[in-house]
Amino acid sequence: MENLLHIISNIFIVVGTFFILIGVIAIFKFKDFFSRILSTSKIDTVGAITILSGLAIRHGISWFSAKTILLMILILIINPLKSHTLLRYAVISGHKNKKAKGNKEVAK
Amino acid sequence: MTTTIMSFWLFCNIFVLFQKKLLSMILWLFLSSIIASLGFLFLGSPDVAMAEATASAFVTIIFIVCFENFFGIKNLQNFIEEENSKTRENIFKKIILPAFVVLCTFALFMNFLPQAPQDTYLKNLYILRASTDVGGQNVVGAIYLGYRVYDTIFEALLLLIAVVAVVHLSHFDGVYKKDGKQSEVKNNAISLFTVRIVAPITVLFGIYLIANGAITAGGGFQGGLAVASFFICRFLIFDIYDIPIKKVNKLEDTIFVAVVIMASLMVFHGFFGEIPPNYLPIAQNIYLFIMNLLIGIKVACGFTILLYRYVAIERN
Amino acid sequence: MNSIELISIIVFFLGLYGLLTNRNIVKTIVFASMMEVGIIMFWLSIGFTEGMVAPIVASMFEVDNYQVYISDPLPQALMITAIVIGISITAIKTIMFITLYRKFKTTDWDIAKIKSKEVSKEAIQKG
Amino acid sequence: MSLFYMSLLEIILWVILLFAIVCVIRVIKGPTIWDRVLGFSIISSKLVLIIAIFSSMRNTAYLLDLAIIYTLFGFLGEIFLITFLSKNVKERG
Numbered sequence: 001m002e003n004l005l006h007i008i009s010n011i012f013i014v015v016g017t018f019f020i021l022i023g024v025i026a027i028f029k030f031k032d033f034f035s036r037i038l039s040t041s042k043i044d045t046v047g048a049i050t051i052l053s054g055l056a057i058r059h060g061i062s063w064f065s066a067k068t069i070l071l072m073i074l075i076l077i078i079n080p081l082k083s084h085t086l087l088r089y090a091v092i093s094g095h096k097n098k099k100a101k102g103n104k105e106v107a108k
Numbered sequence: 109m110t111t112t113i114m115s116f117w118l119f120c121n122i123f124v125l126f127q128k129k130l131l132s133m134i135l136w137l138f139l140s141s142i143i144a145s146l147g148f149l150f151l152g153s154p155d156v157a158m159a160e161a162t163a164s165a166f167v168t169i170i171f172i173v174c175f176e177n178f179f180g181i182k183n184l185q186n187f188i189e190e191e192n193s194k195t196r197e198n199i200f201k202k203i204i205l206p207a208f209v210v211l212c213t214f215a216l217f218m219n220f221l222p223q224a225p226q227d228t229y230l231k232n233l234y235i236l237r238a239s240t241d242v243g244g245q246n247v248v249g250a251i252y253l254g255y256r257v258y259d260t261i262f263e264a265l266l267l268l269i270a271v272v273a274v275v276h277l278s279h280f281d282g283v284y285k286k287d288g289k290q291s292e293v294k295n296n297a298i299s300l301f302t303v304r305i306v307a308p309i310t311v312l313f314g315i316y317l318i319a320n321g322a323i324t325a326g327g328g329f330q331g332g333l334a335v336a337s338f339f340i341c342r343f344l345i346f347d348i349y350d351i352p353i354k355k356v357n358k359l360e361d362t363i364f365v366a367v368v369i370m371a372s373l374m375v376f377h378g379f380f381g382e383i384p385p386n387y388l389p390i391a392q393n394i395y396l397f398i399m400n401l402l403i404g405i406k407v408a409c410g411f412t413i414l415l416y417r418y419v420a421i422e423r424n
Numbered sequence: 425m426n427s428i429e430l431i432s433i434i435v436f437f438l439g440l441y442g443l444l445t446n447r448n449i450v451k452t453i454v455f456a457s458m459m460e461v462g463i464i465m466f467w468l469s470i471g472f473t474e475g476m477v478a479p480i481v482a483s484m485f486e487v488d489n490y491q492v493y494i495s496d497p498l499p500q501a502l503m504i505t506a507i508v509i510g511i512s513i514t515a516i517k518t519i520m521f522i523t524l525y526r527k528f529k530t531t532d533w534d535i536a537k538i539k540s541k542e543v544s545k546e547a548i549q550k551g
Numbered sequence: 552m553s554l555f556y557m558s559l560l561e562i563i564l565w566v567i568l569l570f571a572i573v574c575v576i577r578v579i580k581g582p583t584i585w586d587r588v589l590g591f592s593i594i595s596s597k598l599v600l601i602i603a604i605f606s607s608m609r610n611t612a613y614l615l616d617l618a619i620i621y622t623l624f625g626f627l628g629e630i631f632l633i634t635f636l637s638k639n640v641k642e643r644g
Contacts, residue, residue, distance in 0.1 A: 010559055017563055020597070024570045027577050027593065033585050040589070044596055051563075051600055055607045067615040068603065074309070074619065075599070078626050081302040082592055085630065089637035090585045109564070110474065114431045114465075116572055121435050123579065124458060125442050130450060131636070132587060137454055138628060139578070139591055142621075144461050146598055149605070151428070151468050152476030152495030154617055159507040160461075161620050165628035166511050167457060172635045174450075174518040210437040228471070231496045238497075239481050247479035251501040263505040270512035277519045303630070310623050317616065324480060324613035329508050334620070337627060407508065414515050480613070 005057055012054030019047035033090065041083035048075050110150040117143045130175070138168045154325040155248050158317075162333040166411070169340065173418040243392025244322030252327075253399050257371045260403065264364055267410045271360065275353075278417045307341035310334050314404070321400040322393065328400040332407025339412045351416055360409040367402050370395075428469040436462035447532050449524070453517045460510050467499040564604050571597040584636060588629065595625040 023043035030036045052072045056065040120140035127133040141164035148157035234255070238247045242254030252260050314334030321327035339351070374395060439459035443452050472495075479497040525531065528539045574597070577590035599618050606614035 013559070013563055017566055020567065020570060020600075023593070024573055027574065027590070033583060033589070036586070037589055040593060044593055048596060048600055052603060055603060058607065059610075062612070064607070064610075064612040064615070067612055067619075071599075071603065071615060071618055071622070074622050075596075077302065077305055078622055079596060081298055082626055082629060083589075084298055085302075086585065086588060086592070086633055089633050093637045109568075110472075111427050112568065114428050116568075116575075117465075118431050118435060119575070121438055121458060121462075124454070125438055130448075131584065133451070133454055135578075135584075135587055135591060135632070137458065138632075139594065140458070141461055142595060142598065142625070144465060146601065147428075147465065148468060149602065149614070149617060150476075151472060152478050153468055153500045153503075154478050154614055156464070156468065156500050156503050156507065157617055158620055159504050160464075161617065162624055163507050163511050165624040167514055168628045169631050170511075170515050170518055171450075171454070172631050174522060176635060209441050210434055213437045213440070214433060228492075228496075230498065231471075231494075234497050235479060235494055245481040247481070247497040248500045248504070251497055252504065256501060259502065259505060263509060266509055267512055270509075270516055273516050274512075274519050277516075277523055302626075306623060306626060310627075313616075313619060313623065324482075324616070325478065326616060327504075329504050330620075333508070334623075337624070340627065340631075410512070414512065418515075418519075477609075 005060065009054040009058035012057065013051050016047045016050035016054060019043050019050060023047060034087070037083055037087055041080060045075065045079045048079070110147065113143065113147050113150060117147055134168055134171050138164055141167070153248075155246075155327065155330070158326060158330040159333070162330060162337070165337070166333065169415070170418065173415075242396070243389060244396050246322055246324065246327070248325075249321055249327050249396065249400070253396055254374075257375065261368055261371055264367055264403070264406055267407065268360065268364055271357070271410050271413050274414050274417050275357070303341050307338050310341065311338045314338075314408075318400050318404040319397070322396040328403030329407055331400075332404040333411065335404065335408040336411035336415070340415055343416075351412065353413055353416065356409050356413055360406055360413070363402055363406045363409070367399070367406065370399055370402065426469065426472055428472055429466060432462050432465035432469060435459075436466070438462075447534065449521050449531050449533060449536075450518075452533075453514065453521065456517070457510065457514055460506075464503050464506060467503055468495075470499065471496055558608075560604055560608050564601060564608070567597055567600055567604070571601070588632060588636070592625075592629060595621065595629075 020043070023040045026039035026043065027036055030039060049072055052068050052075070056068040056072075059065045059068075117140060120136060120143060124133060124136045124140060127136055141160060145157045145160035145164065148154075148160055234251060235247055238250040238254070239245065242250040244250050311334075314331040314337075316331075317326035317334060318328060318331035321331065436459050439455045439462060442455035443459070446452055446455070473492060475493060476495045477493055479494050479500070524536060528536050530536050530539070571594050574590050574594050578587050578594070581587040581590060599621050602614060602618040602621065606612070606618070
């Protein structure tokens with residue numbers, strides 16, 4: 001039984017790190033701020049939640065898994081909304097993509 | 109592992125040194141102190157790591173409010189740009205000179221460092237006897253509430269003096285006029301929702317840290333800092349300044365007196381009885397809990413006064 | 425002496441270098457808080473060995489050679505107070521800078537010095 | 552310690568630390584200040600994961616308190632930074 005739990009949690013953790021790897025690649029691949037924040041913030045949240053759920057499965061029913069579930073809920077609330085405020089204030093302060101073609105048409 | 113994190117920290121600190129703009133400098137400082145707190149965890153001291161993680165956020169908030177106050181919007185823009193045009197040094201001067209100075213001073217310092225492994229007699233004494241002498245599970249808490257309680261008293265006194273200095277230096281008479289402006293967060297429904305959820309959680313978590321201070325990592329200082337952050341969140345949501353500063357100040361004073369009385373009760377009882385005094389474990393636990401609670405309330409009061417003073421200056 | 429002590433001392437002197445070579449007042453305050461973290465790291469890293477455990481009784485006795493692998497509790501207890509004092513001291517520094525900026529409208533050490541001398545001369549002439 | 556004897560969690564710990572170090576490059580060369588703040592938020596979320604995995608390796612629940620404090624206070628400091636930036640920064644560099 002314990003072996004099975006360990007195998008399941010290992011699968012979860014490896015999948016989570018794979019998600020985070022994709023997020024890290026996305027930071028460097030895209031060339032403007034808006035596409036970067038779109039790709040990385042979502043993938044980062046998903047990766048964190050998968051890794052933490054893997055840790056919770058590994059420890060069974062205990063204080064440790066209860067605290068990881070609390071941490072998961074906090075990350076689920078905070079992480080996307082943090083990126084939302086970042087994006088919103090970037091737009092408010094007048095940040096634009098210089099290279100994008102659509103902006104010129106809007107300006108005209 | 110630890111060495112890798114430490115070199116990461118050193119790297120971040122070097123970037124703090126080379127930054128020209130003030131804002132990016134403070135971003136790098138925030139990053140470096142957060143990584144330093146991770147390093148404290150790997151050095152085996154989670155209490156200090158907690159205090160540092162809260163301190164990093166507090167220090168950035170203090171710097172940001174300081175900028176907001178006195179440079180105004182247009183002045184600040186000039187202030188940031190001005191720095192770039194003024195100081196132009198070549199890379200040779202920027203990298204070689206600091207490296208040379210650091211190495212020279214380090215070579216002077218080298219002789220004073222301990223070469224042989226340290227004698228760990230005192231450490232073993234504390235670890236073996238703390239839970240019977242003072243009580244509780246956390247040896248760090250046992251030291252700053254039991255063996256070295258004088259340090260804690262003088263720390264509380266220093267915090268009191270700092271609050272008095274801030275209150276004295278900020279010329280604000282306590283009357284706040286609301287000027288139709290609302291904070292940026294208030295316009296945004298989603299951020300408002302987030303802060304509303306986060307603020308109660310921080311308070312609950314601070315109370316949890318204070319209550320469990322004797323058993324696990326945490327204690328009065330860290331819990332007090334977490335509780336004080338609630339009032340910053342409250343300012344972010346409602347944008348009002350209605351906390352009775354004078355009453356909070358009086359509460360802080362009385363609690364300082366209570367801390368001194370509580371500590372001296374413990375110490376003087378030790379003088380008249382056996383050394384170390386043999387308390388019952390229940391009495392020890394009650395003492396630790398009350399002391400943690402008092403210190404937590406005192407730190408929370410001090411930092412709310414301090415931060416609200418800053419906010420008040422901005423509005424005045 | 426281990427590598428972490430060395431790194432923390434280097435950070436301390438980096439902060440000192442920045443403090444000496446910058447004219448801007450806010451930047452000197454930032455470097456002072458950087459030096460403080462270096463000092464705290466130096467205190468905690470004395471006698472460090474890899475894989476240390478926190479000095480909490482419940483987790484202490486799981487380790488075999490517990491007298492070596494438990495971190496020293498005394499500097500930790502001192503450094504917690506040092507951090508809390510450090511925050512309040514940065515607050516005092518910044519608020520002193522704010523009063524100075526209100527009076528002289530500069531962020532430069534030298535100009536502030538010159539202006540303060542002028543102010544004191546005027547005060548002497550007035551009597 | 553050779554790689555063969557490492558447990559899976561230890562390898563994951565190293566990998567995530569490597570990701571955090573790689574993300575610093577975005578903070579260094581981000582063309583605008585917004586990119587820097589984005590890189591900072593991603594690094595802080597990775598540090599939370601490092602703490603969680605470390606506490607799982609040690610099998611100690613009380614280290615997770617530190618992870619919760621990281622998420623709460625990182626959010627708070629970042630919100631203050633962002634609101635300040637939105638007032639004062641107008642499309643530069």
